[in-house]
Amino acid sequence: MSRTVRLPRTSRAPAGPGTLAALTAAAALVLTACGTGTGSGGSGGGSDTLTEIDYYDAAPQNTQLPAILDECGKQVGVTIKHQQVPRAQFLPKLLQQASARSLPDLALVDNPDLQQLAATGGLVSLSKAGLSTAGLYPSIVQAGQYQGQTYGIAPGVNGLALYYNTDMFKAAGLTPPKTWDELTADARKLTHGSRYGVAFSAIGTEEGAFQFEPFFWTAGADLKKLDSPQAEQALTLWQKLVSAGSASKSVVTWTQADVNDQFGAGNAAMMVNGPWQLPTLDANKKLHFGIVPIPVPNAAAKPVTPLGGETWTVGHSNAAREAKAVKVVKCLLGHDESAKWSKDAGYIPSNQQAAAQLAHSDPQMAAFVQEIGTAKARTTELGTGYPKVSQALADAIQAALAGGTSPASALSQAQRTAQN
Amino acid sequence: MSTTLHHAGARPAGPGADRPPKPRPRTAGPARARLAALAFTAPAWLYVAGFYLYPLAGSVRMGFQNYTVSSFYTGVAPYVGWANYRAVLHDSHFVRTVTNTLLFTAGSLLFQFCVGLALAVFFNRAFPLGGPLRSLLLVPWLLPLVVSGTAWRWILDTDSGVLNHALLGAHLIGHPVPWLASTHDSLIAVTLVNIWVGIPFNMVILYGGLQSIPRELYEAAALDGANAWRRFRHITLPLLRPVTAVVLTLGLIYTVKVFDVIMILTQGGPAGSSQTLTTFAYNLSFQQLEFGRGAAVGNLLVLVAVVFAAVYLRATREQRRAGR
Amino acid sequence: MLFPLYWLLNASLLPSTDLVKSSPTWLPVHGTLQGYRRALSSQGGHLLVSLGVSAGTVLLVLLIAVPAAYGLAKLRAPGGRPLTFALLIAQMIPGVVMANSFYTAANHLRLLNSPLALVLADSTLCVPFATLILQTAMRGVPAELSEAAVLDGAGRIRTLLSVVLPVSRNAVVTASLFSFLFAWADFLFAVTLTTQDDRAPVTVGIYRFIGAHLSDWNSVMATGIIASLPAAVLLVVAQRYVAAGVTSGAVKD
Numbered sequence: 001m002s003r004t005v006r007l008p009r010t011s012r013a014p015a016g017p018g019t020l021a022a023l024t025a026a027a028a029l030v031l032t033a034c035g036t037g038t039g040s041g042g043s044g045g046g047s048d049t050l051t052e053i054d055y056y057d058a059a060p061q062n063t064q065l066p067a068i069l070d071e072c073g074k075q076v077g078v079t080i081k082h083q084q085v086p087r088a089q090f091l092p093k094l095l096q097q098a099s100a101r102s103l104p105d106l107a108l109v110d111n112p113d114l115q116q117l118a119a120t121g122g123l124v125s126l127s128k129a130g131l132s133t134a135g136l137y138p139s140i141v142q143a144g145q146y147q148g149q150t151y152g153i154a155p156g157v158n159g160l161a162l163y164y165n166t167d168m169f170k171a172a173g174l175t176p177p178k179t180w181d182e183l184t185a186d187a188r189k190l191t192h193g194s195r196y197g198v199a200f201s202a203i204g205t206e207e208g209a210f211q212f213e214p215f216f217w218t219a220g221a222d223l224k225k226l227d228s229p230q231a232e233q234a235l236t237l238w239q240k241l242v243s244a245g246s247a248s249k250s251v252v253t254w255t256q257a258d259v260n261d262q263f264g265a266g267n268a269a270m271m272v273n274g275p276w277q278l279p280t281l282d283a284n285k286k287l288h289f290g291i292v293p294i295p296v297p298n299a300a301a302k303p304v305t306p307l308g309g310e311t312w313t314v315g316h317s318n319a320a321r322e323a324k325a326v327k328v329v330k331c332l333l334g335h336d337e338s339a340k341w342s343k344d345a346g347y348i349p350s351n352q353q354a355a356a357q358l359a360h361s362d363p364q365m366a367a368f369v370q371e372i373g374t375a376k377a378r379t380t381e382l383g384t385g386y387p388k389v390s391q392a393l394a395d396a397i398q399a400a401l402a403g404g405t406s407p408a409s410a411l412s413q414a415q416r417t418a419q420n
Numbered sequence: 421m422s423t424t425l426h427h428a429g430a431r432p433a434g435p436g437a438d439r440p441p442k443p444r445p446r447t448a449g450p451a452r453a454r455l456a457a458l459a460f461t462a463p464a465w466l467y468v469a470g471f472y473l474y475p476l477a478g479s480v481r482m483g484f485q486n487y488t489v490s491s492f493y494t495g496v497a498p499y500v501g502w503a504n505y506r507a508v509l510h511d512s513h514f515v516r517t518v519t520n521t522l523l524f525t526a527g528s529l530l531f532q533f534c535v536g537l538a539l540a541v542f543f544n545r546a547f548p549l550g551g552p553l554r555s556l557l558l559v560p561w562l563l564p565l566v567v568s569g570t571a572w573r574w575i576l577d578t579d580s581g582v583l584n585h586a587l588l589g590a591h592l593i594g595h596p597v598p599w600l601a602s603t604h605d606s607l608i609a610v611t612l613v614n615i616w617v618g619i620p621f622n623m624v625i626l627y628g629g630l631q632s633i634p635r636e637l638y639e640a641a642a643l644d645g646a647n648a649w650r651r652f653r654h655i656t657l658p659l660l661r662p663v664t665a666v667v668l669t670l671g672l673i674y675t676v677k678v679f680d681v682i683m684i685l686t687q688g689g690p691a692g693s694s695q696t697l698t699t700f701a702y703n704l705s706f707q708q709l710e711f712g713r714g715a716a717v718g719n720l721l722v723l724v725a726v727v728f729a730a731v732y733l734r735a736t737r738e739q740r741r742a743g744r
Numbered sequence: 745m746l747f748p749l750y751w752l753l754n755a756s757l758l759p760s761t762d763l764v765k766s767s768p769t770w771l772p773v774h775g776t777l778q779g780y781r782r783a784l785s786s787q788g789g790h791l792l793v794s795l796g797v798s799a800g801t802v803l804l805v806l807l808i809a810v811p812a813a814y815g816l817a818k819l820r821a822p823g824g825r826p827l828t829f830a831l832l833i834a835q836m837i838p839g840v841v842m843a844n845s846f847y848t849a850a851n852h853l854r855l856l857n858s859p860l861a862l863v864l865a866d867s868t869l870c871v872p873f874a875t876l877i878l879q880t881a882m883r884g885v886p887a888e889l890s891e892a893a894v895l896d897g898a899g900r901i902r903t904l905l906s907v908v909l910p911v912s913r914n915a916v917v918t919a920s921l922f923s924f925l926f927a928w929a930d931f932l933f934a935v936t937l938t939t940q941d942d943r944a945p946v947t948v949g950i951y952r953f954i955g956a957h958l959s960d961w962n963s964v965m966a967t968g969i970i971a972s973l974p975a976a977v978l979l980v981v982a983q984r985y986v987a988a989g990v991t992s993g994a995v996k997d
Contacts (some may be wrong), residue, residue, distance in 0.1 A: 057952055083939050086951060092706060096844055096936070098493040100851040116709065120493035194579060204689035205707060249598040250578045252690040267579070384489075388708045395691055402690035403603035410691075417512055454822050456900055460815030461827055463808050464875060468827070471868045472834040475845040479837075539745075555980040559749055562975040564929065564950055567968025570961070571752040582751065582770075616748065666880075670873075673835055680931075698838065718838045725836030729829055 072331035103315030118146035143377035152311025156347030187246035199268035235407035536622025569684030603693035629663030756965035779962035790949030801927035813878035874919035881915030
């Protein structure tokens with residue numbers, strides 16, 4: 001999953017007097033690099049206890065993951081100390097740990113961040129450690145690589161698809177849209193009273209960019225050139241949905257979790273979202289919904305969605321610990337464990353065969369599995385340059401949707417920023 | 421460093437040393453008196469050096485470095501001179517960010533102060549339930565911002581927000597206002613919430629100031645036939661001036677670096693329309709991973725602080741002179 | 745002013761499904777106390793941690809700020825202006841700048857997850873403020889009072905403890921209270937310096953609670969209300985002193 005967090009998970013400063021939030025206001029990140037040198041981190045000690053960090057602080061994943069970890073720890077004969085930090089704190093925390101030379105033994109890292117972290121030199125090469133990626137989707141293997149070495153392997157992956165409310169579609173006599181034109185038309189027809197036709201997240205972070213990329217890529221655009229006519233086409237689609245009133249103006253403030261809330265409450269007839277929302281949606285008994293692939297510009301096109309999902313990494317410590325951590329990763333990626341994780345957390349197994357089985361047995365997952373075959377890792381085109389471009393793209397989306405800027409000029413601005 | 425601080429703090433100068441043999445303190449020798457005085461402030465000096473200057477030095481250094489993600493691990497970051505500052509100044513968001521910071525700060529300060537003063541004046545007269553009500557007004561200050569910020573997000577929501585419902589109901593607006601979702605309104609919305617959070621601070625301090633104005637002055641003025649407004653203009657405002665200086669200076673310093681209100685409500689968006697220097701620095705560092713540029717913006721902010729601090733000191737110095 | 749508070753209270757009582765409804769629910773007629781039950785059971789330990797850390801912060805801040813303020817206000821310590829200047833600037837240093845270097849330091853000193861590290865970090869929020877407030881208040885203490893004490897043969901420390909401090913009691917209470925509240929409300933340092941959930945103060949507790957109960961907003965709002973209660977009680981009790989303390993030196997009467 002990309003960003004499932006609901007609140008802008010920011011560094012929270014205190015609710016001090018007025019804004020005596022004062023000194024904790026987080027602005028520039030400065031890590032006086034004095035942590036380097038002495039390896040006094042938590043990873044310097046013995047090898048009976050391993051440290052682990054992830055950002056699954058939400059139910060149900062926040063209890064499922066530790067359970068699987070404990071199980072694997074038991075098999076390998078180590079205790080695993082887990083730590084779950086909110087998504088927005090995750091990268092800052094890892095960087096702090098990197099600078100203190102105390103990277104955790106195991107970290108579950110979002111795949112677009114993997115190359116950045118691998119570039120620090122703090123991660124153990126998993127290919128050298130003898131872990132195989134055979135049988136996994138090539139795109140996720142690629143996302144885990146940096147300079148020809150594998151540093152991260154995903155137990156499961158995800159993508160985006162179109163959820164639709166079957167009751168509303170039935171009442172309106174519609175079938176789920178396959179093309180952009182159908183999407184626009186259906187959304188307009190389904191907009192009624194306080195209900196919007198479609199919901200998506202256009203928040204000004206990577207999360208918004210992640211949601212836009214299926215449209216962006218399916219149109220044939222390229223992250224290296226944000227101001228192409230294809231990109232403009234995709235952004236125009238989103239802009240029209242909002243300006244026609246088929247999507248709420250609030251999309252620019254919604255996270256994917258907010259979008260899910262809106263859909264669950266019946267405030268939207270369709271939404272763009274990922275499979276990790278399924279546990280929550282399935283629990284809502286009053287809601288009836290179906291899932292289809294993201295609509296495409298014309299009937300002949302195939303959707304290209306961004307590949308979501310986290311990869312397991314091993315931080316450098318000493319030979320004994322690294323060996324044990326690698327063993328734990330091996331266990332986590334094992335058939336049973338990754339199948340269990342996928343099932344509980346709403347993920348698609350990264351093993352192609354297992355995914356095909358899942359698509360067969362679980363119709364809800366079929367649309368997602370179908371898309372994963374053509375899904376694209378976000379760092380494929382740009383590598384470590386991705387975060388900057390994604391931010392520029394998110395800005396352009398917001399400028400077009402909330403600021404009345406034309407898609408063309410918003411995108412050309414973004415292209416200039418990305419090159420700065 | 422922290423342990424030495426403790427010792428230094430606990431034992432400022434030997435107690436016996438500064439006890440003069442004869443009760444003539446002023447002749448105890450200026451050098452020794454200065455030394456003793458220094459001993460009292462020494463812990464604070466050490467504290468400033470260890471807890472503020474050291475991190476600040478790191479930030480200043482980082483502002484001149486090309487600091488990447490891998491620098492965190494390797495500690496290696498090439499020096500690039502003023503390149504980060506140049507990049508920031510040429511950033512397409514920079515001008516807007518500075519303007520936003522100014523508007524946000526000025527708007528927050530003005531309204532926090534005015535409403536805070538009005539409430540302080542209001543509560544300065546004793547009336548039934550005044551105490552509990554005043555206490556209730558302090559709650560915004562104590563609530564964790566994650567919580568109150570979220571409540572505000574609901575209130576300001578375009579479609580289901582209670583504010584738009586009320587305004588539509590009163591026929592003050594024709595269409596729902598996208599408070600947080602439009603580039604035109606988002607800055608107003610975050611300023612509004614920040615004012616709400618900041619009013620209690622202003623109220624508490626100003627109320628304290630009002631309480632210490634002698635009642636007789638008002639009584640005398642009332643006898644002279646001055647009406648309420650004149651009493652406010654000619655007694656309250658002048659006598660409140662020193663407190664006003666404190667409130668506004670502290671308010672200014674804190675408002676310039678407000679971070680969480682904005683991050684929770686809009687994350688600086690949409691499209692940077694509610695971005696201020698602090699959120700800009702954060703985004704540069706953590707969204708774009710341009711740590712050097714983030715540090716550069718942070719340093720600019722500290723520079724602004726230096727200017728304000730100088731102004732404050734000048735103001736209080738005059739005040740101190742006037743007081744003597 | 746009060747409406748958002750009402751709205752929060754309302755939200756803490758409403759079932760979560762009502763919160764995303766397209767029209768607002770004005771009164772929690774179908775209210776539920778479930779949010780409070782859930783919040784109370786999960787945040788007790790965090791409240792205790794917060795209490796300890798906040799109290800420790802108050803102590804440390806007073807230990808540094810009281811002598812400094814005395815030295816600045818009454819003894820005319822050399823370098824007083826630069827120190828005041830430095831303290832003012834210190835208030836403006838962005839929090840993350842400090843948080844990261846504290847993390848590194850705490851890691852070296854093996855103080856991560858220790859309340860001591862949090863006390864040290866949180867104190868940076870309050871030392872400048874406390875020093876300034878105390879300094880203003882002490883300047884207002886009539887010179888004759890302290891001189892009389894010195895004439896009686898009291899040393900500077902005795903003078904400070906038995907004459908100056910009692911007279912500026914209000915400012916001491918104010919500085920302590922504000923320090924307590926800052927430490928209580930601190931989030932950034934708390935989230936940086938604690939890695940274990942059971943050592944985390946209440947702000948981090950709430951934050952994680954929100955993460956874990958995404959669709960459970962009434963619990964979240966209830967947690968917020970519970971977490972602000974201790975601070976609110978303290979503030980109400982001490983408010984009399986605060987009003988007088990902040991301004992005792994600034995307003996001459």
